[in-house]
Each structure stands twice: as structure tokens, then as C-alpha cells.
Amino acid sequence: MVGADGGQRVGALLDPGFCQRPAPEVAQDLLGWELWGERGALRARIVEVEAYTESDPASHSHRGPTPRNGAMFGPPGTLYVYFVYGMHWCANVVCGPHGVGEAVLLRAAAPLRGQALMAARRGSGRSEQELCNGPAKLCQAFAVAGEHDGSTLCGGGDFELRRGPGGLGPVTAGPRVGISQGRGVPWRWYLSDDPHVSR
DNA sequence: TAAAAGATCCCCT
């Protein structure tokens, strides 16, 4: 059994215990982890995240469970996928105990493997840097969509998270992007030296 | 029943 540290070894699969903590804690710890898709043919290192909690007015879970945000209240390690702006999907890692609505939004990642497939899905004219440098771009590159809402990231689903090697650059915290409420908390974290962050 | 806002992205100027 893997402890709340999420496994010490590179390549260790995400464990629910790792996510069963406050989203702001998990968010920072997820930097450097790898999102895998297509059974490992697609890989990208997470370089930018944001945290959302129930007490947070910017969070989908702020007003309690609904059909849309139900996965957010599911077991830790669940994938919460939502549709926004009439055309985009965004992916989150559910955090906290089962029944509590917390999650970490995956905002940007650095492609490690399967760049050709990512580029094909993203459309022509996209540089490697632009494949996953935004929450909806990441979902488009990995083909994350509504059908994956509520699936697990801990193994056995279409997507999984695995611990990457250390040696990350400096981490910067700041206000979250694209929200009108909840701007007071610096719950966006990113690797400031990495060119794959969204901004 | 209607209206507005939304955890975004892309293209144009």
C-alpha cells in the first residue's frame, strides 16, 4: 500500500490517499507529476495547477452538489471533467475526503511523449509549446471529455497520474486565472521557468 | 421563460 506521500518512486501510480488532503496542498504537490493517456503513449509533465474548495466562491462546489459537479464530491483521485464556454473541456483531480467538494484544475503541462498525436488533435500550426499550455488545450491534446467525468486517475481508467522525476525549477504562486470571485487567494501554482505554462 | 455568466481559446487589428 502506498502512503499519503503518493509513493516515493518515479513512475508510482497516484494513490487516493495522496489526494485525500486539502486541494491547496495537493495542488502544489502535483507539480512535476505526469499525466498519462493512451496507455502511456501520451505523457506530459504538469507545470501549472489551481486549487478549488467548497468555501471558495469561485469553486463549482461552493453551492453544493449538482449533476454537473457531482464528480467533485466523489472519492479522492477521481477525474472531474466539465464543459465550459460552450466548447471547451477542463480536467480536475478530485481532492479531500469522499463527499467533500475539492479539486485541482490541471492548467498546463509539458509534453513528454506522443507529441505527434497531440499536435494532430490540437490542429495545424501549433508549436510543441502550445500543445498543452492551457486547461482546455490539455484536454484537447489528451482527448479528455465528458465521458471521462467521474473516472479514476489511480489506475484502470483511460487516464492516470504517475510521479515524475524531481529536480523541478522554482514554483511561483499567484491569483487564479479567469475567475471573478475568489481572487484574494493565491491558489495558482506553476513552474515559473517552464515555457509550457499558460501565461 | 428569459437572461446572464462562465475555472477558454483563437483570430484579427
Added chain:
DNA sequence: GGGGATCTTTTAT
């Protein structure tokens, strides 16, 4: 730097 695309969810009447 600014605006349009596009539609679901939520809130107001």
C-alpha cells in the same frame, strides 16, 4: 489588445 464563438448551468422574473 479586443472581440467573437458557442452552449450549459444558474439565477432572476
